[in-house]
Amino acid sequence: MKNRVEELRKELGMNQEEFAKAIRVSRQTVSSIENGKYNPSLDLAFVIADFFGKTIEEIFIHERSIENEKELSD
């Protein structure tokens, strides 16, 4: 699953440590999410989405959903 966490975090001018503190997780978790190595739980995805003032779908992009949309539009 791709995500825009890094991009949105940088837009706010925060480093990983500050962002991790703000959403109450470890810096390693933020780093793993940004690298796409770890998909957060629904709870944490909501926390992240709330933090950026966006919906989950605007931040986390499910690749299979994109493929399905492409198939439907083709």
Next chain:
Amino acid sequence: MKKSYLIESIMFLAGGVIFMAAALLTDTVLDSLFVGFASGAVCAGIANFCRYFYWKAPRNAERYRERLEAEKIEMHDELKVKLRDRSGRYAYALGLGAVSVSIVIFSILGQMEVIGNSRLIVLYLGGYLVFQIVVGHVIYRHMLKKY
């Protein structure tokens, strides 16, 4: 810092003193064991005691609050919880394997008369193996019922 840490330290120190007194006032084969317990308890008590007063000092209050906050985050961090669960699962599986192999090795050593009382060791390890498997299964079923 919580007062319970101070109480805990005092209890450790008191336990150490009791064990030391038991070791000095009695003359049994357990004396060396009591001295070991006493040393452990006294050292733990002193360490906790020092830690309590260090963190209780007003100049360390802010750092202590930050430390507690960081500990809380580390404890509930979902990635780390997940990794802890997974490492526990691997450790459990490896533990079962190690006990199974040990049973075979002790049986062979016993048959070859390299060690005495191998039957007791094998029985103990066998019991432990069964206990681990049964407890693992029971806990799993119990947790599944909640969902």
